[in-house]
Amino acid sequence: MNSAITGNEAGYDPATFQGLRFHTAVRDFRAGTDSPSDYLERCLATIAEREPVVRAWVVLDESGAREQAAASTRRWRRGEQLSPIDGLPIGIKDLLQTRDMPTQMGCAAFAGNFPKHDNAAVWALRQAGAVILGKTVTTELGGPEPSPTTNPFDPRHTPGGSSSGSGAAVGARMVPATIATQTGGSLMRPASYNGNWGLKPTQGAINRGERQTASMTAHGVLAGCPEDMWQIAIAIASRAGGDPGKPALSGPATPPPAHRPLTLAVLETEGWQRLDATSRGAFEQILAQLAAAGVTVLRRTGDPVLERFEQALLGAAELGSGILAWEHYWAFRDVVADNPDGVSARAKRFFIEAAENLGAAGYEEALRDRAAVQAAHAQLGPRVDAVIAPTSSGSAPQWLGDVPGEPPARWPTGDPAFNFPSSLLGAPAVNVPLMAVGGLPFGLQVMGQPGTDARMVAIARWMGAALTPVSV
Known part of the structure; x- marks a missing residue:
């Protein structure tokens, strides 16, 4: 344990840490020994204790949440x-x-x-009876500018971005789940850094409501356990559907049962060379356990189809960043024009300037490159049950600020190299909180072909139950 960590920041061990769960409380709701109101009060007590350091919330609607929880308590007592x-x-x-x-x-x-x-997902949650407790911190406009939120396991480290508050609130056990979004790595990296279960679904599988401007963004769920993660995602999709023209998330009404895969492909990406030796060693221990469990694990050096996919992914972070910058350009340009001092230099550089440098022709070329990556991924599909990779380039780094006199740093909330593939591919990805490096969470990522969300959750659940967590 790091002696500099004080208060409730006790370090992280995936073998012993248990995120806050909701589905296990339902039995007691039915029995009358617990209630949504009492459950909410426990959450509020944890928030009061931890929020001064973690800073995960922008707004808390405690009175409104209590009213919602009281209505839910009455419904459970009536069996309705x-x-x-x-x-x-x-x-x-x-x-x-x-x-x-x-x-x-x-x-x-x-x-x-x-x-x-209400956003479409928020409307669907209300229809399902969920208690909308508050708004969690996001980085500026969902971009690279760091937020004030701290990592719940060591406040000196980042919680990731852009879903910084969403990830930290779950990691701090303030709530059992939060809604997050992803453009490049905005959901998966916070899941990795904060010890969350995280589902970034097939692109378009959860209706984004008013947020339809970009072709790679997705709504998803961060949670303390896979059961709650799936129940929330399917509850939203079954009510709000998918994006216009896209099929909604499909699968069982209850969490998909654990499923052992037969063949997995290891995806290194360009982030592999930036992965420190300790983190790489933790990931290799997971791969050794998979092989010992009878799972065939393919590596790029022995598989030409996988190697072609890896080659297609070179430069994925810059490719995806360019696409997103161009697609956000019109809206962000207007924001800057109306309020030039209300947007950070980092956002202006990596949204506005990047889009202007790319231009319309560059955007069209980027779309062709993305289609080539998707085609390479599709060729891999019939040969493997899923792709696995680290969810992040090690555990959460520290952010000490920009260097005076130099341009703003590109990735202050963490390297997204392992996250951009799922966004470029529109593919489902699940974070499994199975590893720790230096007392901080480090996630394992399971990624599939578009539309295989339920299957990826089933494989991730098997890994979470069958594999021994690794701490280094």
């Missing part, structure tokens, strides 16, 4: 609950609109912004 997540306290990333709380997107230009509408 709306869904398996009726009464579940949940945080909403502050990029998504909520009718009863501001949506300020971590950006000074949007201070006080209050559209008074």
